[in-house]
Amino acid sequence: MPLTRVNFAPGIDKQNTTVGAEGRWVDCNNVRFRYQLPEKVGGWSSLVTDTIVGVSRKMFPFVDLDGNRYVAIGTDKLLLLYFEGQLYDITPLDTEIENATIQTFAGSSLVTITTSTAHGLEPGDIVLLDDTTLPGSSGYSTSDFDGKKFQVTNVLNATQFQVTATTSGTPANAGPGGSIDIAPYVRIGPAAQSYGYGWGISEWQGSVAGAATTTLNGALSANSFGTGGSGTNVTLTSTTNFSSAGRILVEEELISYASIAGANLQTIVRNVNGTDNAAHDSGRAVTDATNFSDWGEATVASTVQLEPGLWSLDNFGQVLVATIANGKTFTWDAGGTLPLTTRAATTTSGFATGNNPTATRASLISPTTRHLIHLGTETTIGDATTQDDMFIRFSDQEDINTYAPSVTNAAGTQRLQDGSRIIGSLKAKETILIWTDNALYTMKFIGAPFTFGFEQVGTNCGLIGKNAAVEVDGIAYWMSPNGFFLYDGTVKTLPCSVEDYVYDQLDITKGQQVNAGLNNLFGEVTWYYPTTSSTYNDQYVVYNYGESRQLPIWYIGTEARTSWIDGTIYPKPFGTKFDSTAEGTFPAIVGVSGLGQTTLFEHEIGTDQINPDGTTTIVPSNITSFDFDLDLEGTSGQFFLFMRRILPDFKNLVGNAKITMSVKRFPQETDTATTLSPFTITSSTNKVDTRTRGRYANIKIENDNASQSWRFGTLTLDLQLDGRR
Numbered sequence: 001m002p003l004t005r006v007n008f009a010p011g012i013d014k015q016n017t018t019v020g021a022e023g024r025w026v027d028c029n030n031v032r033f034r035y036q037l038p039e040k041v042g043g044w045s046s047l048v049t050d051t052i053v054g055v056s057r058k059m060f061p062f063v064d065l066d067g068n069r070y071v072a073i074g075t076d077k078l079l080l081l082y083f084e085g086q087l088y089d090i091t092p093l094d095t096e097i098e099n100a101t102i103q104t105f106a107g108s109s110l111v112t113i114t115t116s117t118a119h120g121l122e123p124g125d126i127v128l129l130d131d132t133t134l135p136g137s138s139g140y141s142t143s144d145f146d147g148k149k150f151q152v153t154n155v156l157n158a159t160q161f162q163v164t165a166t167t168s169g170t171p172a173n174a175g176p177g178g179s180i181d182i183a184p185y186v187r188i189g190p191a192a193q194s195y196g197y198g199w200g201i202s203e204w205q206g207s208v209a210g211a212a213t214t215t216l217n218g219a220l221s222a223n224s225f226g227t228g229g230s231g232t233n234v235t236l237t238s239t240t241n242f243s244s245a246g247r248i249l250v251e252e253e254l255i256s257y258a259s260i261a262g263a264n265l266q267t268i269v270r271n272v273n274g275t276d277n278a279a280h281d282s283g284r285a286v287t288d289a290t291n292f293s294d295w296g297e298a299t300v301a302s303t304v305q306l307e308p309g310l311w312s313l314d315n316f317g318q319v320l321v322a323t324i325a326n327g328k329t330f331t332w333d334a335g336g337t338l339p340l341t342t343r344a345a346t347t348t349s350g351f352a353t354g355n356n357p358t359a360t361r362a363s364l365i366s367p368t369t370r371h372l373i374h375l376g377t378e379t380t381i382g383d384a385t386t387q388d389d390m391f392i393r394f395s396d397q398e399d400i401n402t403y404a405p406s407v408t409n410a411a412g413t414q415r416l417q418d419g420s421r422i423i424g425s426l427k428a429k430e431t432i433l434i435w436t437d438n439a440l441y442t443m444k445f446i447g448a449p450f451t452f453g454f455e456q457v458g459t460n461c462g463l464i465g466k467n468a469a470v471e472v473d474g475i476a477y478w479m480s481p482n483g484f485f486l487y488d489g490t491v492k493t494l495p496c497s498v499e500d501y502v503y504d505q506l507d508i509t510k511g512q513q514v515n516a517g518l519n520n521l522f523g524e525v526t527w528y529y530p531t532t533s534s535t536y537n538d539q540y541v542v543y544n545y546g547e548s549r550q551l552p553i554w555y556i557g558t559e560a561r562t563s564w565i566d567g568t569i570y571p572k573p574f575g576t577k578f579d580s581t582a583e584g585t586f587p588a589i590v591g592v593s594g595l596g597q598t599t600l601f602e603h604e605i606g607t608d609q610i611n612p613d614g615t616t617t618i619v620p621s622n623i624t625s626f627d628f629d630l631d632l633e634g635t636s637g638q639f640f641l642f643m644r645r646i647l648p649d650f651k652n653l654v655g656n657a658k659i660t661m662s663v664k665r666f667p668q669e670t671d672t673a674t675t676l677s678p679f680t681i682t683s684s685t686n687k688v689d690t691r692t693r694g695r696y697a698n699i700k701i702e703n704d705n706a707s708q709s710w711r712f713g714t715l716t717l718d719l720q721l722d723g724r725r
Helices: 499-505 508-513
Strands: 003-006 009-012 024-029 031-034 037-040 044-046 056-063 069-075 079-083 086-089 097-104 110-114 126-133 148-157 160-164 174-184 213-215 246-250 253-257 259-261 264-266 285-288 311-316 319-324 329-333 362-365 372-375 391-394 412-415 422-428 431-436 439-447 451-459 469-472 475-480 483-487 491-493 515-519 524-529 539-544 554-557 563-565 574-579 597-603 621-625 639-647 650-654 657-664 679-681 688-694 696-703 709-712 715-724
Touching: 009 554, 024 554, 031 539, 031 554, 031 621, 037 650, 056 311, 056 563, 056 574, 069 311, 069 319, 110 148, 110 174, 148 213, 253 264, 311 362, 319 362, 362 422, 372 422, 412 451, 422 469, 431 469, 451 483, 469 515, 475 515, 475 524, 483 499, 499 539, 515 563, 639 657, 639 696, 657 688, 679 688, 688 696, 696 709
Parallel strands: 009 024
Antiparallel strands: 003 715, 024 621, 031 037, 037 709, 044 597, 056 069, 069 079, 079 086, 097 110, 097 174, 110 160, 126 148, 126 174, 148 160, 213 285, 246 253, 246 285, 259 264, 311 319, 319 329, 362 372, 372 391, 391 412, 422 431, 431 439, 439 451, 469 475, 475 483, 483 491, 515 524, 524 539, 539 554, 563 574, 574 597, 621 696, 639 688, 639 715, 650 709, 657 679, 657 696
């Protein structure tokens, strides 16, 4: 038979079977389609040598009046600035706590701090310590604490918490005594989203806000007994605020108890719910776990924090406006005195936000009228208990701190009707788009007396998460809990050839972690999302609006990001990658543990991943075709085919690529790579010889080494008939 060319349409088709997706590619990773041809994506390089503490949820680029470029980065713990190769910490501080006392312990790096009033801290919070006077013979020096940030290790009670100090000295028993001032970092929210109602919403290690905590007063052995390795009592430092009967969590072990007598939990039972009865040293943290939820137990929604720590970031000229989701609004002035050493605050000179609502789901600055708009906010400013998730409040024009409507200003309010809560918003062409969990509204400036007009333009098209929508060329694209949509003046369903694949593995209960990113250079909208097997974003799906002509072009992959900005003030896109198993290095936090690290990357740089330490990590890519056959005499799959040669055709090839041919006899069989596969292809490879026989065959193109890149052209095969079965 003559040489046969097998053609593939651009995009991935996972709605069909690998045999039924005729003429299509069926799987890929780190591949895009450009000029209708598949190619490996560009590489990415770390912008700084540090990694960021926590998980980034939002980035926002802006420029000051002198042309200086900034990127604000909001994580679950911090508000940072990237400025020309450096990171700066501008996280707002909460109310300072003064003149607390300190207690240190011999042989332990734990330091107990006691405040005169309730501190309101939780484990994992960050505090800035200063003005330290140590109790005598503590083994530490004031420089171990002054001006340093610490992570709260344990919360013992309403007025006592612990931090883990450095072990550079020789800790000794000292205090309580001395004095220290505490400036808590404002709390932003959890690193990940959790399901907040229904049955089986959390495992036993799930947290409940405000649960009582203390420490063990005596060790527990790895057996079924109580303190000291005998009896049925567990002795605590304090039982204040603990349930009269219930259970406690010590490290990863659950222990139940029947009653309390003084500092003793009585009639205990170890290793509850299959947890291990491990050994626990005296002084280990103990948490009242009575209200923690098991699988099969209904949970009170008010006891579980639902949404992750999120930010709304925008600019009012050269002033950054930053709102914590369901929290306060802060500003940072790039034109202020020594701005990079100044924190965002509600008291920024000339741009105070003290009169703003204190509980807002999202905020933005209107693009032409410069109103500060609060979405899902308080009906009574300053009273967080009046927060209405469907209520909108906007400031006076050009005045971000005036909200009381009057005949002499343009402030006002509005309540939306369709949905249970506002999810997110976008500034689009001549309008502001506002999504609830069910509908889409437009918000347009109409002038006095109403200032803004609102119109519902879609229903059953709600937004899955705050950051799951983008706008480009006057068209908004977004991901809903049940499909993809676009708005170009009319809401339309966006046909998707990988929709089942995405939604079958998407963890819908973590929708607020979905992040949409625009890469205008390649005409791509990418949604990064968490699957049911991951706590954080671990997959992505791309709609290529630039290449979609006769049919929509979609593709998929696993190199996930938690936040993204397109190349605007900087020429290349920025993306953030989160690793929950490591700890960030910026800012320096003493005792940091369990907060994870975010790496800030510049994308479309080279072919590989360049890490903060300068090392290189391979960016592997691959794409697999549908299972093709010999279509002879109007039949399909009737004949076995025999393949003798492959003529590779690459538009671009840097380094090597690999081609694997796989065959099978029946559609449901597993692919079997041919004996000679894979074939290494170089720029000088004219053909490769293979002896491939089967009813169906497919081709996989990939790279698995550094400094490699490719764009595939067409597939030409030497095929012949090999009998009928």
